Amino acid sequence: MEAKWKSIVNHIQDIHDHDTPAFSSCAHGPLDGDQRNKEWLDPGSLAAVKLENIITKTALLKDVRQLSPQHQTFSLEVYHSHILHFAPKHTGFSYVEMYSRLLLAALHYNHNANRETARKSDGTEKYCVRYPRFRKGYATSLMKALQESYTHSPAALREVSANLSSDAPAPIAKSFEQVPKEEAVSLFLARQSRYKRT
Numbered sequence: 244m245e246a247k248w249k250s251i252v253n254h255i256q257d258i259h260d261h262d263t264p265a266f267s268s269c270a271h272g273p274l275d276g277d278q279r280n281k282e283w284l285d286p287g288s289l290a291a292v293k294l295e296n297i298i299t300k301t302a303l304l305k306d307v308r309q310l311s312p313q314h315q316t317f318s319l320e321v322y323h324s325h326i327l328h329f330a331p332k333h334t335g336f337s338y339v340e341m342y343s344r345l346l347l348a349a350l351h352y353n354h355n356a357n358r359e360t361a362r363k364s365d366g367t368e369k370y371c372v373r374y375p376r377f378r379k380g381y382a383t384s385l386m387k388a389l390q391e392s393y394t395h396s397p398a399a400l401r402e403v404s405a406n407l408s409s410d411a412p413a414p415i416a417k418s419f420e421q422v423p424k425e426e427a428v429s430l431f432l433a434r435q436s437r438y439k440r441t
């Protein structure tokens with residue numbers, strides 16, 4: 244993405260082959276006829292130099308790197324792994340528990356999302372997902388806020404928690420219609436005999 248972005252500097256000067264393997268030539272086809280007659284910038288001209296300075300600004304390049312599709316997929320995967328960490332699949336959680344755990348995963352993700360990625364000595368990005376048990380940062384301020392609001396008014400906190408619980412949808416099993424036992428048994432036997440025949 245970065246190489247493609249930087250190629251604009253060449254493109255506007257009518258240079259469409261670039262000396263980087265990541266993006267060796269422009270994505271457009273060969274330029275013929277009218278397409279050739281553009282007002283290209285003269286290499287070395289003030290306009291070309293000024294535009295190059297803008298395009299290659301470090302802060303801008305950093306943003307462009309984030310546009311990379313791989314990078315986006317990666318952050319989504321990181322987010323999913325946060326969810327799995329806070330709400331492992333092998334454990335059943337109540338609605339409120341699950342809700343709180345998803346909020347935690349989102350907080351944790353957002354807290355780390357805008358950090359510059361560490362790089363290995365060869366310049367490639369180094370990824371490592373870590374879950375500190377207790378980090379001075381959002382976890383501390385979260386605990387502090389919780390403690391403060393509890394000290395301030397335990398009743399208010401209990402009310403919030405009660406409201407959250409009352410928002411919980413009914414268990415899925417409740418949405419099934421109850422079938423009388425005899426009917427269920429005869430349905431079961433009918434299915435069994437069907438399998439036996441084949």
Ligand SMILES: [Zn+2]
Pocket residue numbers: 254258259269270271
């Ligand atoms: Zn081009």
